[in-house]
Amino acid sequence: MxxxxxxxxxxxxxxxxxxxxxxxxxxxxxxxxxxxxxxxxxxxxxxxxxxxxxxxxxxxxxxxxxxxxxxxxxxxxxxxxxxxxxxxxxxxxxxxxxxxxxxxxxxxxxxKEHTVYVFIETDLPALRLVQLSARVREMADIETEIGPMFERVGAALDAAGVERRGPGVAVYTAVDDEVIAAAAEQIGDQPVPDGLERAEVAAAARALTVRYEADDLGGIQRTWQALVTEVDARGLRIAGPAREVYLEAPPESRRWVVDLQQPVA
The missing domain is CATH 1.10.1660.10 (Multidrug-efflux Transporter Regulator; Chain: A; Domain 2)
Incomplete structure (x- = not known):
């Protein structure tokens, strides 16, 4: 007891x-x-x-x-x-x-409001991609959407034995009050695995770019803000979907190296 x-x-x-x-x-x-x-x-x-x-x-x-x-x-x-x-x-x-x-x-x-950014004006090539996309109304939801989509795209490519022909790319297209966020990979002319969609991003004769390098993606929004502010300061306007090209990313790399690319006119 x-x-x-x-x-x-x-x-x-x-x-x-x-x-x-x-x-x-x-x-x-x-x-x-x-x-x-x-x-x-x-x-x-x-x-x-x-x-x-x-x-x-x-x-x-x-x-x-x-x-x-x-x-x-x-x-x-x-x-x-x-x-x-x-x-x-x-x-x-x-x-x-x-x-x-x-x-x-x-x-x-x-x-980091006083961070010095190096902006480069250049042209951008056309991209042939396979992707998954989602309409996002709340911008805070982009991060939660894009990561899992990249995982699903990668899993589909691996299951189909399709080789990547370049770094992964996120494409953001503004449509009214929403953004279409796409997680994409470059595979050239190889067959599109089941469950993915083919997409093409047009070449841009003029774009403003900046490179983001950090241990995580916590500062990437601020870097995008700086890029768009620079577009406005140069008297330019946004003229096409924004791109994020992931040159390095975990787990293959210890840090993120991402080119932020914005077509302008």
Whole structure:
């Protein structure tokens, strides 16, 4: 037998809460001394106590907890509820991680406002690509869209035994209030693997470019801002889809080396 204090410690609740559960009929002691009133619990009651606490932590009222515990199949049901709650928390954690990443990127952008960029005016070749694309309304969603798309494109190429004929390319095309973000690879005239689409990006006679080099992509938005600001400062205008050409990228490289290319006129 376990004293109420020992049982409370093992379950992770207070003695006061155990007395409250007893009063509500949710978790009766295995034995109550008729003379002292001391409560004792059996070790086999730990499972029931764990289910009770888990349901309470999930946000169920004590009345709902009582009904659930009275169910003969309470253990599988509680486990299913816990798995569902776990999945919700994982989604929430991932959303918080993305928000933290954006905050850190904004902070780096502010701290690097005086970065010196080297802009190059040049022409751009036409590109024959295979890609996956998605319409993105919220710009903060581009990063979460483009990475998985590149993984799927790469997996499709590898499965089909198709060789890459150049670095990976992200293409961003503005359409009204949305952006079509495409994750693409250069494969020349080789057959297009199932699930991918063929795309062509026209040559640009004039473009402004800048190279981004860093351990992560946290500062790439700021670099794009600097590039577009330079376009405006030179009296030019954007004249075509923006390109990101990934010259180096993890895991093959320890850092990112990306050419940001904006056709202009």
């Amino acid at each position: 376990l004293s109420i204090g020992e049982f409370a410690r093992l379950v992770g609740v207070s003695v006061r809460m155990l007395r409250h559960y007893d009063q509500l009929g949710l978790l009766r002691p295995d034995r109550v001394d008729p003379f002292t009133g001391y409560r004792s619990y059996a070790a086999v009651q730990l499972d029931e106590a764990n289910r009770l606490v888990a349901l309470k932590d999930l946000g169920f009222s004590l009345d709902e907890v009582g009904r659930l515990l009275a169910d003969d199949d309470s253990s599988p049901r509680v486990a299913a509820l816990l798995r569902a709650r776990r999945d919700e928390l994982m989604v929430s954690i991932e959303a918080d991680r993305r928000r933290l990443h954006l905050v850190e990127a904004r902070l780096r952008s502010i701290e």
